Amino acid sequence: MTIKKILLAAAFLSLGACQEADVQATEQINCNASTDVHPKSQAFQAIMDSYKKLGLPGISVLVQDSSGSFIGSAGFADIEEGVRFSPCHPSKAASITKLMVGVLTFQLQEEGLLDIDDPISDYIDADILDKLNNAEGVTIRECMNHTTGIFDLITSNNFYLAVINNPTKEWRQEELLEFAYNQGAVEFESPFTASYSNTNTTLVSMCIEKATGRDHGELLREKVIMPLGMNNTYYQGREKLPNNVAQGYFDLHNNGTMVNVSNMITGSGNGYGGIYSTVEDLNVFIRSLYVDKTILSQSSLNEMEDFHLARDNFYTGVGNIKKFTEKSDFGLGHTGRDLGYSADLFYFPTAKVSMAFFVNYGTNGSSNLKEVFEDFESDLVDEILR
Numbered sequence: 001m002t003i004k005k006i007l008l009a010a011a012f013l014s015l016g017a018c019q020e021a022d023v024q025a026t027e028q029i030n031c032n033a034s035t036d037v038h039p040k041s042q043a044f045q046a047i048m049d050s051y052k053k054l055g056l057p058g059i060s061v062l063v064q065d066s067s068g069s070f071i072g073s074a075g076f077a078d079i080e081e082g083v084r085f086s087p088c089h090p091s092k093a094a095s096i097t098k099l100m101v102g103v104l105t106f107q108l109q110e111e112g113l114l115d116i117d118d119p120i121s122d123y124i125d126a127d128i129l130d131k132l133n134n135a136e137g138v139t140i141r142e143c144m145n146h147t148t149g150i151f152d153l154i155t156s157n158n159f160y161l162a163v164i165n166n167p168t169k170e171w172r173q174e175e176l177l178e179f180a181y182n183q184g185a186v187e188f189e190s191p192f193t194a195s196y197s198n199t200n201t202t203l204v205s206m207c208i209e210k211a212t213g214r215d216h217g218e219l220l221r222e223k224v225i226m227p228l229g230m231n232n233t234y235y236q237g238r239e240k241l242p243n244n245v246a247q248g249y250f251d252l253h254n255n256g257t258m259v260n261v262s263n264m265i266t267g268s269g270n271g272y273g274g275i276y277s278t279v280e281d282l283n284v285f286i287r288s289l290y291v292d293k294t295i296l297s298q299s300s301l302n303e304m305e306d307f308h309l310a311r312d313n314f315y316t317g318v319g320n321i322k323k324f325t326e327k328s329d330f331g332l333g334h335t336g337r338d339l340g341y342s343a344d345l346f347y348f349p350t351a352k353v354s355m356a357f358f359v360n361y362g363t364n365g366s367s368n369l370k371e372v373f374e375d376f377e378s379d380l381v382d383e384i385l386r
Contacts, residue, residue: 022168022236023262026078027244031088033280036068043383048074051376055369057249057258058085058360059376062279063384064287065353071279077246077360079258090232090276091246091358093343094336097235097275098201102144102319103289104220105204106300114211116141116303116318120203123210128177132199134185140207143200146316147308151183152197154266163264170237171267173206194308194316198272205271217269224295228288230281237269245276248340250362251369261340261362273338282345282356286333290347291354305332324348328385331355337364342373353384 038044040063048059051074058075077085108114114123117139121129129135134149142148153159156179163169177199186195208216217238225233234241249258268274288294293301307315307322315322317332323346324331331346340362347354357380363370 021263022241022265023245023247024241024243025081026083026089026247028083029086029088029244031086033071033087033278036070038063038068038070040067040383041070041072044070044380045072045074047376047379047383048072051372051379054372055251055256056359056361056372056376058089058091058246059357060085060087060089060091060279061355061357061380062087062283063353063355064283065351065384079247079249080260085246085360087279088232089244089246090234090242090278091343091360092236092248092273092336092338092341093275093277093282093345093358094273094338094341095198096277096282096334096336096343096345097271097273099320099334099345100220100224100275100285101201101204101208101216101271102304103295104216104224105140105144105208105319106296106303107223108208108211108219110297110300114140114207116144118207120207123207124203128174131181132177133183135203138203140204141318143204143207144318145306145308146194146196146200146310148197148200149186149188149195150197150199150203151180151186152195153177153179153199153202154272156180156183159267163266167264169265171265171270173202173270176202176267176270192309192311194310196310196314196316198267201271202267203271216271224285228281228284228295230277230284233275233277233281235269236265236274236276237267238274241276246341246358246360248338248360248362250340250365251367254368258361264339266339273336279356279358282343283354286345286347286354286356290332290349291352324381327381329353331381338362339364344377348385351385355381355384 060073063070071087073085077089159179180199205216248262304318310316329348329350333346336343342359342363
């Protein structure tokens with residue numbers, strides 16, 4: 001059963017779901033996002049407007065470079081309510097969560113609470129690891145850079161069927177790992193030396209909690225979100241979302257009809273996804289990491305830059321990724337892809353440019369608009385680096 005067929009079933013079954021929706025109708029925001037007059041403002045806005053016309057429901061973008069900052073948006077945060085997407089609407093950052101959890105892990109290493117070269121068996125019970133192929137001898141570092149070869153739990157059809165049956169369920173790590181139990185290990189084929197797996201970061205979150213005796217979501221807020229003043233950032237599955245987050249959509253039928261899949265919750269809050277944020281908050285985070293270098297030591301940053309090729313022009317580092325290597329400058333940061341949301345957060349070190357964007361459309365499943373989204377991403381990066 002394909003993800004698209006599963007989602008199509010979900011579109012009908014979730015109509016009768018009795019659980020309280022986590023994402024409520026989106027409130028309009030009077031946005032006070034600050035921006036300078038940027039020389040490329042018209043070009044950036046034209047790209048967003050163009051891809052809105054091509055079908056992407058809503059977009060927000062922030063670019064900061066030596067010329068100042070651009071912040072803009074296009075389309076709708078909530079199609080049903082006619083709420084325009086503004087840069088102040090939090091949207092789902094999906095796997096950008098992995099970058100934040102990676103930073104938290106390095107912070108804990110700097111505090112002496114764990115070592116990323118520790119085997120995960122120091123923190124996770126054998127009765128769990130024995131059911132995960134390739135888990136024997138694996139370290140936290142190998143989970144962070146996706147070189148374990150452990151099966152990706154979210155690629156299991158049974159996982160999506162479970163989400164359909166209980167779309168707003170707040171999953172916990174051990175429950176999610178069951179979808180990876182006794183699944184075949186991933187074999188790397190040259191030239192690839194890594195395989196991206198959400199299971200890996202789930203395991204990292206468990207190691208954090210065992211090492212500290214604390215909920216990793218609480219630590220993420222305490223050590224990353226609050227110190228950086230990211231006041232519009234939330235961790236779904238560990239925290240309640242406000243009523244101003246953007247809805248998420250997917251074109252199930254490839255006919256331009258958007259289905260609202262905001263409340264198909266794919267395991268948020270377990271290390272691999274769940275962060276909702278704004279482009280301004282994400283920009284604060286990425287610049288604190290790579291420009292101001294206030295949240296990690298230089299030695300930790302150096303450790304992050306051990307990259308492995310996971311797919312074409314996509315390298316996994318230790319908690320981060322490197323992308324756009326085919327362009328004039330590569331980006332350091334992370335992508336985010338979910339059923340109804342997509343996002344990018346990158347710093348381009350040679351050009352000295354940071355970029356954050358949200359699109360409230362899902363690109364985990366195949367659809368005609370997935371290619372439209374990829375063209376949007378490419379055109380935006382080309383304009384940023386031009």
